[in-house]
Structures are given as C-alpha cells and as structure tokens.
Amino acid sequence: MNSTLSSTSIRFTVWLRLNLGLALLLILPACQSTNRLREAQDAFNSAASQDNRARLAELRLSSGAPGLPTGWNQSAGVSLEQEVSGSISARAGYSAALLSLQQLSSDDVAQLKADQLWGTALTLKALTQWRLGQFGPALETARQAQTTASGQIYPRDAALLTALPGLIEIDYSYASLSAFRANPTNAQATLDQWRARLVTLNSTPPSAVDHLRAARRQAGAEGELAVYLMLSELAAYRNFNEYFKLVNDSTPPATDAARMEAGYVLHELGELLNQLNAGPAGTELVTTWKNKFVLLPKPRPVLP
Amino acid sequence: MVTDSAALLMLAIRSGLKLSGQIRLAYVDATKRRELVLPLPNFETKTDWREARDFFTMDGFGPKFLEGYVRVQTGTVVPGNPRLKTLVTRAVANGLNDSEKGELAELHTQYACLLTAEEQGQTWSDGRPADPDELSALLSVRQWQNRRNDPNPPALQRIAGTLVEIGIEYALQTPQLADPKSSRGRALAGFLSGLDQQIDFAEGDLAEVPARLMIATVDSLSQNAGLLSGDPKVQELIQATTRGLTTALADQLKAIEGSDLTPTEKHAAKLRAKDWGEVIFRSTLSTGGRMVLSDPGTFLGLRGAAGQALVVAVGNDLLDLVLEEDGKLSEVFGRDGLEVVLHSALEVVAQQPGLFPVKNPGFRQLLIGLATDLQAIPKLVSPDLFPEVARLVLDRTAENLDLFWPEREDHPERNLLAAAAKTTLTLLTRTVPGATWKPQFRREDLLTVVNSVLDEFVNHPGWLIDAAGEVRPALQEVLKGVVEVLRRRADNRLTPATAVEVLQVLLQSASLRLDFLEKLPDGTPVIVAVTDTILSTVFDPDQDPAVAWRLLGRQTLSEVVEVTLRVMADHSLTPAAAVKKLGQALTAEIRSLVNDDGFDLESFATALAKKLAA
Structure with missing residues (x-):
C-alpha cells in the first residue's frame, strides 16, 4: 500500500474496495449449502413453469373458430407434441432438483439447519418427489419436515405441506384414469370412492379438497398461494368430473354438490384475482375455465 | 509503530469479516424469501361431447351460437350454425356416433374460445389472448404473502447498518477524515463515539436512526455556536447523550416489535418513537450545551460520568414520558414544550446532581402525575398549560429539593409544589353556585397565580408547610375562600387581570x-x-x-x-x-x-x- 497517498478520499476508496472484496471472498465457501438449495429451487421453478405453461395453454388449444378475432385464431398454446416434450422437460427439471437436494452432505445439512433453511429444503424435496410421482417418499419427507424442522418452516411452505396429501390424491386420481377408462369395473363404487377421496367436504379420511381448504386456512384467503390452492381444488373437481362421465355418460348435473361447490370456488377465484389486480390474465383464466369446462361461477349463498 | 498502510489493511480485514457475515445472512434471508413456482396437479384438460352438450344447451354458455345472435362488441349479426344445431339436437338425444362426438367436441373448443374472447371484451380487430407466461406468473408464490409479517431484516438494512458501523470505526481510526483539532471535529467525534458503543445497528429498526441523529448533531452544532467551544466536556456530553438516547430508543423499538399491536400499529408506533427520539436528542444537545456556556458553575456540578449520565437519564425519562401512556402525553407537549421541561429538569439536576439516582431520576413519574392531575381538572382552559406548569414546578423544586420533593426516590410522583399547582388550578377554574362573577381566566392569568403560589412556597414556606413536611390546609382555605368571595361579590366590572392582581397581593400578604x-x-x-x-x-x-x-x-x-x-x-x-x-x-x-x-x-x-x- 502506498503510504504516500495524499488524499483521504482516495485512501477511503481503496480501503472500501479492500474490505468489500475481502467480504465477497469470505462468503463464498460459507454459502455452499445455500447455493445447493438455490440450485434446486432454480431447477424446480424451471420445471414447474414448463408444467404450468403446458397445462394452461391446453385450456385454449384451438384450431380456429368462425369469426374469431385474428389473434385468437392462432393458438398461443402447445401442440400435443409440445405437450409431451414439455412434460419430459419438466420431469427432467424435477429430477435435477431432487438430485441437488439428495447430494447435500452432512455438513451442508448442518449448515442449512444452522441457517434455518432446513425446512425450506425438505419442503422443496417433498414437492419434487410429488411431481415425480414418488408419492410415498413425498409424504415421508413432508412428515420429516414437520417433525425435524418445525421451527424452520415458513408460511408458504407450511401451507404446501398441509396441502400435499391433497395434491398427491389429485395426481393419483389422474394417473388412475386411463386404467379406469380401459377397464371400468365396479364403476359406481369407484366413482363413490373418488368422490370421497377428491371432492367431498369434511370427509373421513380428509378428501383432497379438505386438505387444500386446510392449507388455505393456514395461508389466509389472500395472495398467490390462495390462487394456487383454489386452482388445485378445481383440478380435483375436473378429475372427479372425468370419473363421473365414465360412469354416467354425462357430466354431473347442475345440482350435484361437487359441481355446485366447484362453481362457488371458481367465482371466489375470480374475486380473488380481481383483488390481486391480476388484470386480463386473471379474468381470462376464470372465463376460459368456465367456458371450456362448462362450470358456471356462482357466488356462495349466504346463510340466514 | 504500526504504519498507516498496515493499520488500513488491518481495518479492512476486520471490516471485511464484519461485512461478509452480514452479506451471507442477507443471502440466506433471500433464499428463505425466494419465490417458488407452484406446479398445478395433474388434471384432465380435454373435454368431449358431454361438455359440448352442456355448453350448447345451458344458460350462460353457448346456446346463442345455434340460432345466431347480435355480437355486442361490433353490432353485427352472427348467423346460427345449422350443423351445430343438428349435432346438439342429436347429443341431447344421445344419438351421436363417434365421429359426430368428435366433431361436436371440436366445435365446443372453438366456440368456448370465441365466447371467452367476447366475454373478455377484446378489441375485435386486434385483440389477443393472454400469454401463457402471464397466466403462469400467477402461480409464482412468495414465502410471506404479507411482507410486513416477514421477520427477517431486508438485505439493505443488514448491509447498510454494517457499512455505517464500519464507517464509524473508520472515522474514529482515521483522524484525517475529521480534524480532531477542530471543535467541529471534536464534537462529531463525540457523536461517533457514542454510536460506536453497544448498539447494533445491523439488526432491528435502527437503520435510519444514525442518519437522523447525525443530521440532528450537525444541526445542533450549527444552531448553538457554543457547542463549538472546543471544551472537552461538550464532546463528552454529546457522546453520552448519543449513546444513552440511542440505547433507550433501541429498547423502545424492541418493545414495540414484541407487543401485541398489528403490523400497521407497530409501524406507526415506531415512527413516533423515532420522531420523538430525534426531538429529545436535539433538545438535550442544545439545552445541555447552553448550560455549559450560560452557567459554567452549574455545568461543573455535572462533572464526571455520573453527571453526564444524569443528563442522559433525564433525556431518557422524557423520551419514555412522551412515548408511553399510548402517546397521549406527546400531544400535550409539542417540541417547544418538551424543550422547556427538559431545560427545567436539567436545571434541577444540575443544582444537586448527587441527589438523583441515575437509574430513575424520577422526572417521568412526577410529570405523568402532574399531567394526569391537570387533565382531570374540569374546565381547565388550556390543556397546553402543562409544559409551563411543569417548568414552574421544576424550577421552584430546585430551590429546595428536600423540602419540596422529599420522596423523589421512592415516590417521585409526590411533589408538594405539583400538588399546590393542581390545587390552585382546580380552585381557579371551579364554578360556585349562585355566582355573580363568572370569569374566564386566560392561560396567562392562571400561570401568574400558580407562579405566585409557588413563590410563596419558596419564600415563606412556614405558612404553607407544616413540620412534618405536609402542605397545610391554609393554602386551600385561603384560595378557595377568596375565589368564592370574588365570585359572590364581584360582577363583570371586575376583570380577570384585576382579580389575579388581588390574588397575588393576598398570597404575598398572607405571610x-x-x-x-x-x-x-x-x-x-x-x-x-x-x-x-x-x-x-x-x-x-x-x-x-x-x-x-x-x-x-x-x-x-x-x-x-x-x-x-x-x-x-x-x-x-x-x-x-x-x-x-x-x-x-x-x-x-x-x-x-x-x-x-x-x-x-x-x-x-x-x-x-x-x-x-x-
């Protein structure tokens, strides 16, 4: 260091650079565990984005209709081929996320616990396992999170862990559809079972919608998390609707409890999206769901 | 001898260690907060002829497409679709073959899209549907839905606070930054020394406090030239005031954070605490500084750590006073009122500093008691009397501490002069049945009489205080009796000012x-x-x-x-x-x-x- 620097300000600048540079050098090794977790989050987010894009684009898959506005004649969604490749790509992303989390060393785990990030890591692992169809391990990881990291589970993650059994149930019902289509034995019993497992309120054991409602109560009836949970409820109804069609050769009647409840949820979703200033994207989501799945949004009746 | 360069390097190493810690913590916090894109569960998105049948037959959906309709957006007539009508009729009768089922399903998809576009109110010529990325963005979810519930300090606060600490350490260690020979440099050094000790700025709510106090210090130096006298005791005073008040403010902010208030209420309470903390800081600096110049003998009474600690303790007492009691007393004070009371309190302390415990000088309890008493007086004309009455009580108390405030350690709320002031104001403002004279004493009138009463306590305590140190009933009897006479005998030819003069004379003559x-x-x-x-x-x-x-x-x-x-x-x-x-x-x-x-x-x-x- 040149001790003949004459200006105090120059010395200060040099000093500042010194200690900032040193600071950055010092933090790198100390952040390894956090970096691994962030890598897993990045991979998961990328996969989930692809997942959601494909799913939401399917809502508007259209080859054109008479008199459609110009922009609407060109589907902004994906073709079947794109849907498959998107699904494969998403799966690869979830696998990468899970791999990052499974490669955490004992030192990494200790550091994550010390930094109060262990609950975040376990929640992400459970979600990843769910999306990869590893339902049993996902539930086990969720249980582990709730027992070993209970002080480190933050609001969103806590709600997701509550919702997870419901999300798994919805995926399981979807995965079982093709088998049921191929061989609809014990059709009515199967339908009754899926009604109870998916959409019946206050069911024992709790239905998918019960789990999602419990999570909504945790998260508060506001924010993006509530949007996600309400859409997941509608997804549960969609799958139930499929089983109903296969058994009864029609959609559930307008007076069906599950169909009515789905209508209330769709209306509430629209209200929430308005409150969140979701704009045209929000209203289009509700309108599309309404018209594609023929589900009329209705305000929930107020009890006297 | 350590060279400048070596000292700078060592400082950089220490600072780097300190900063790296905070940067890493900020990184960890950011990871906790990170948004997660939540994948929707798998659900059936395909629809078939059954949904189509519902769509083209149910109210609120697409029956209009069968017969034709007028498009609201353009006013054009859209003809019906005969083929669609045929398919729907067959679907209702469950008479569709597989090919027709497929065709109807496809028509449903198209018309659902059309209906959605119409219901969205798209501009028909160039309307576009929402991008899927926009829809996907709805599912990117924060950890804390309400940021106010996020307990982790924002990254900027973590790092900014640390930079402030590092800057302080640098300023202390690098004399060239602030010339220690200059009086300004000494004063600023005092301020920085006060900040450097004990208080952790990186955590908690003190991010903006150092900046505000720094500005307050510079302002006080500008407005009180005497603070630039270069006297080392001034520097010590500034240092002690900075340290003491900032610590007290930090305690207040922590208490608010741990309270049951809602996040909005906490935010408002913290803002009030910071505002009053700055007011007290400025007042203490300017008042304390003036004392040094105007009355060196007084200041010499505050020699040593105990004396300086008392200055700070009095300031803290007043900070507690304006922030507690749900902030009600802060409405009574105002900035000017606070300065008045603070000055008087410091005067009292300066007279006999050894008689005041630093832990609890007692001013807060005394002033709370006085304020409560005054607020309880019905028809008291000016609630803003309080600062002046408090000043009078404190000024006179200083004349004979043991006589007027004998229980200041155990029962600081018991002060004979405060009780006398309350009695006086109560009697002057009470109504008398059958009175012919019903004056409205002005604020000045009331203060004049209170001042006269307190003067009597000081000059002729014999007729007002008995051997046991209790106030004799004589004061109340005299005042009450005279006020009743005035109200009964006088009429509106007697002005309040004249009545006040008469009362003054009577009080002075009573002895x-x-x-x-x-x-x-x-x-x-x-x-x-x-x-x-x-x-x-x-x-x-x-x-x-x-x-x-x-x-x-x-x-x-x-x-x-x-x-x-x-x-x-x-x-x-x-x-x-x-x-x-x-x-x-x-x-x-x-x-x-x-x-x-x-x-x-x-x-x-x-x-x-x-x-x-x-």
Whole structure:
C-alpha cells in the first residue's frame, strides 16, 4: 500500500474496495449449502413453469373458430407434441432438483439447519418427489419436515405441506384414469370412492379438497398461494368430473354438490384475482375455465 | 509503530469479516424469501361431447351460437350454425356416433374460445389472448404473502447498518477524515463515539436512526455556536447523550416489535418513537450545551460520568414520558414544550446532581402525575398549560429539593409544589353556585397565580408547610375562600387581570401575620373576611357608580387590599374587631370619595390605622 497517498478520499476508496472484496471472498465457501438449495429451487421453478405453461395453454388449444378475432385464431398454446416434450422437460427439471437436494452432505445439512433453511429444503424435496410421482417418499419427507424442522418452516411452505396429501390424491386420481377408462369395473363404487377421496367436504379420511381448504386456512384467503390452492381444488373437481362421465355418460348435473361447490370456488377465484389486480390474465383464466369446462361461477349463498 | 498502510489493511480485514457475515445472512434471508413456482396437479384438460352438450344447451354458455345472435362488441349479426344445431339436437338425444362426438367436441373448443374472447371484451380487430407466461406468473408464490409479517431484516438494512458501523470505526481510526483539532471535529467525534458503543445497528429498526441523529448533531452544532467551544466536556456530553438516547430508543423499538399491536400499529408506533427520539436528542444537545456556556458553575456540578449520565437519564425519562401512556402525553407537549421541561429538569439536576439516582431520576413519574392531575381538572382552559406548569414546578423544586420533593426516590410522583399547582388550578377554574362573577381566566392569568403560589412556597414556606413536611390546609382555605368571595361579590366590572392582581397581593400578604390565617367564629379565615369586606363595599349594588369606577381601577383595588393588610398586620387586634373597624374605615373613605374629596391611598391607610388603634 502506498503510504504516500495524499488524499483521504482516495485512501477511503481503496480501503472500501479492500474490505468489500475481502467480504465477497469470505462468503463464498460459507454459502455452499445455500447455493445447493438455490440450485434446486432454480431447477424446480424451471420445471414447474414448463408444467404450468403446458397445462394452461391446453385450456385454449384451438384450431380456429368462425369469426374469431385474428389473434385468437392462432393458438398461443402447445401442440400435443409440445405437450409431451414439455412434460419430459419438466420431469427432467424435477429430477435435477431432487438430485441437488439428495447430494447435500452432512455438513451442508448442518449448515442449512444452522441457517434455518432446513425446512425450506425438505419442503422443496417433498414437492419434487410429488411431481415425480414418488408419492410415498413425498409424504415421508413432508412428515420429516414437520417433525425435524418445525421451527424452520415458513408460511408458504407450511401451507404446501398441509396441502400435499391433497395434491398427491389429485395426481393419483389422474394417473388412475386411463386404467379406469380401459377397464371400468365396479364403476359406481369407484366413482363413490373418488368422490370421497377428491371432492367431498369434511370427509373421513380428509378428501383432497379438505386438505387444500386446510392449507388455505393456514395461508389466509389472500395472495398467490390462495390462487394456487383454489386452482388445485378445481383440478380435483375436473378429475372427479372425468370419473363421473365414465360412469354416467354425462357430466354431473347442475345440482350435484361437487359441481355446485366447484362453481362457488371458481367465482371466489375470480374475486380473488380481481383483488390481486391480476388484470386480463386473471379474468381470462376464470372465463376460459368456465367456458371450456362448462362450470358456471356462482357466488356462495349466504346463510340466514 | 504500526504504519498507516498496515493499520488500513488491518481495518479492512476486520471490516471485511464484519461485512461478509452480514452479506451471507442477507443471502440466506433471500433464499428463505425466494419465490417458488407452484406446479398445478395433474388434471384432465380435454373435454368431449358431454361438455359440448352442456355448453350448447345451458344458460350462460353457448346456446346463442345455434340460432345466431347480435355480437355486442361490433353490432353485427352472427348467423346460427345449422350443423351445430343438428349435432346438439342429436347429443341431447344421445344419438351421436363417434365421429359426430368428435366433431361436436371440436366445435365446443372453438366456440368456448370465441365466447371467452367476447366475454373478455377484446378489441375485435386486434385483440389477443393472454400469454401463457402471464397466466403462469400467477402461480409464482412468495414465502410471506404479507411482507410486513416477514421477520427477517431486508438485505439493505443488514448491509447498510454494517457499512455505517464500519464507517464509524473508520472515522474514529482515521483522524484525517475529521480534524480532531477542530471543535467541529471534536464534537462529531463525540457523536461517533457514542454510536460506536453497544448498539447494533445491523439488526432491528435502527437503520435510519444514525442518519437522523447525525443530521440532528450537525444541526445542533450549527444552531448553538457554543457547542463549538472546543471544551472537552461538550464532546463528552454529546457522546453520552448519543449513546444513552440511542440505547433507550433501541429498547423502545424492541418493545414495540414484541407487543401485541398489528403490523400497521407497530409501524406507526415506531415512527413516533423515532420522531420523538430525534426531538429529545436535539433538545438535550442544545439545552445541555447552553448550560455549559450560560452557567459554567452549574455545568461543573455535572462533572464526571455520573453527571453526564444524569443528563442522559433525564433525556431518557422524557423520551419514555412522551412515548408511553399510548402517546397521549406527546400531544400535550409539542417540541417547544418538551424543550422547556427538559431545560427545567436539567436545571434541577444540575443544582444537586448527587441527589438523583441515575437509574430513575424520577422526572417521568412526577410529570405523568402532574399531567394526569391537570387533565382531570374540569374546565381547565388550556390543556397546553402543562409544559409551563411543569417548568414552574421544576424550577421552584430546585430551590429546595428536600423540602419540596422529599420522596423523589421512592415516590417521585409526590411533589408538594405539583400538588399546590393542581390545587390552585382546580380552585381557579371551579364554578360556585349562585355566582355573580363568572370569569374566564386566560392561560396567562392562571400561570401568574400558580407562579405566585409557588413563590410563596419558596419564600415563606412556614405558612404553607407544616413540620412534618405536609402542605397545610391554609393554602386551600385561603384560595378557595377568596375565589368564592370574588365570585359572590364581584360582577363583570371586575376583570380577570384585576382579580389575579388581588390574588397575588393576598398570597404575598398572607405571610405577613399568622393571624390572617386564623378563623373567625364562622370559620372564615381573616384574610378572606378582609377581602370580603373590601369587595362588598366596592361592589355594593347601592354604591355610587362613579365611586365604584374609581375604586375598581386595576391598580387601585389591589392597592387597597395590600394597604389594608399591611396596616392590619401592624395592629394587635382580635380578628373580628379588626374586620369590623376595617369596614368602618372603608365606609368613611368612600364617603369622602362621594363628596368628591378624592380617594387617597395614604389617607386611607392613615385613617385605617387610626381606626384600628382606637
């Protein structure tokens, strides 16, 4: 260091650079565990984005209709081929996320616990396992999170862990559809079972919608998390609707409890999206769901 | 000897370690907060002829496409679709073949899209559907939905706070940054030293506090040239004030954070705490600094750590005062009022610093008690009397601490002068049944009387305080009696200002002779009876108006009272006899006024003396 620097300000600048540079050098090794977790989050987010894009684009898959506005004649969604490749790509992303989390060393785990990030890591692992169809391990990881990291589970993650059994149930019902289509034995019993497992309120054991409602109560009836949970409820109804069609050769009647409840949820979703200033994207989501799945949004009746 | 370069390197290493810690913590916090894109569960998105049948037959959906309709957006008539109508009819009858089922399903997808576009109100020529990425963005979810519930400090606060600490350490270690030979440099060094100790700025809510206090220090230096005297004690004062008040403020902010208030209420409470903390800081600096210059002897009484700690303790007391009690007392004070009280409190302390415990100087309890007492007085004209009354009480208390504030350690709320002030104001503002005189005392009038009462305590405590140190009932009896006389005898020709003068005279004269406090057979103190006699003569309804006009002059009336009491004090008479002779003397003098012989005070005094001697 040149001790003949004459200006105090120059010395200060040099000093500042010194200690900032040193600071950055010092933090790198100390952040390894956090970096691994962030890598897993990045991979998961990328996969989930692809997942959601494909799913939401399917809502508007259209080859054109008479008199459609110009922009609407060109589907902004994906073709079947794109849907498959998107699904494969998403799966690869979830696998990468899970791999990052499974490669955490004992030192990494200790550091994550010390930094109060262990609950975040376990929640992400459970979600990843769910999306990869590893339902049993996902539930086990969720249980582990709730027992070993209970002080480190933050609001969103806590709600997701509550919702997870419901999300798994919805995926399981979807995965079982093709088998049921191929061989609809014990059709009515199967339908009754899926009604109870998916959409019946206050069911024992709790239905998918019960789990999602419990999570909504945790998260508060506001924010993006509530949007996600309400859409997941509608997804549960969609799958139930499929089983109903296969058994009864029609959609559930307008007076069906599950169909009515789905209508209330769709209306509430629209209200929430308005409150969140979701704009045209929000209203289009509700309108599309309404018209594609023929589900009329209705305000929930107020009890006297 | 460590070279400058080596010292700089070592400082950089220390600072780097400190900063790296905070940067890493900020990184960890950001990871906790990171948004997660939540994947929707798998659900069936494909629809078939059954949904199509519902769509084209149910109200609220697409029946209009069968027969045709008028498009609202453009006003054009859209014809029906006969093929669609045929398919729907067959679907209702469950008569579709597989190919037709597929066709109907496809039509549903198209018309659902169309209906969605219409219901979205798209501009028909160039309307576009929402991008899937926009829809996907709805599912990117934060960890804390409401940021106010996020307990982790924002990254900027973590790092900014650390940079402030590092900057302080640098400024202390690198003299060239602030010339220590200059008085300004010394004063600033004092401020920085105060900040450098104990208080952790990186955590908690103090992110903006150092900047505000720094500005307050510079402002105070600018406005109080005396703070730049270069006296090392000024620097110590600034250092102690900075350290003490910032610590107290940090405690206040922590208490708010741990309270049951809602996030919005917490935010407002913290803002109030920071605002008042800055006010107290400025006031303490400027008041403390003025004391150094205006009264070096006083300041010398604060020599040493205990003295400086007392200055800070008093400031902390007042900070607690304005922030507690749900902030109600802060409404009574105002910035100027606070300065007044703070100055008086410091004066008290400066007189006998050894008599005040640093942990609890007692001012907060005293002032809370006084404020509560004043607020309980009905019809007290100006609630903003409080700072001035507090000042008067504190100023006089300093005259004789042990007499007026004997229990300041165990019961600081018990102060004889505060009790006297409350009594005085209560009596002056009470209403008297059947009163003919109902004045509205102005703020100045009330303060004048309070001041006179307190003066009496200081100058002639004998008639007001007994041997046990308790306030005698005499004060209340005299004041109450005189006020009742005024209200009963006087009318609106008596101005409040004149009444105040009369009261002052009476209070000053009461100590002339103990007999004045003796009671007549009907229980009236002599001094009150004297006042009654004078006023009943002056305000006699049958009195000649010209006479009354002469006697009701402000100076004249109070002089008559004063002379009367002075003369009576020199004569040994039973009280009843003295009052009777007073009445006779007055009547005679007034007769001479009526006869236009004029009213002469000396003649009156001579005549009265003669009467009393007879």
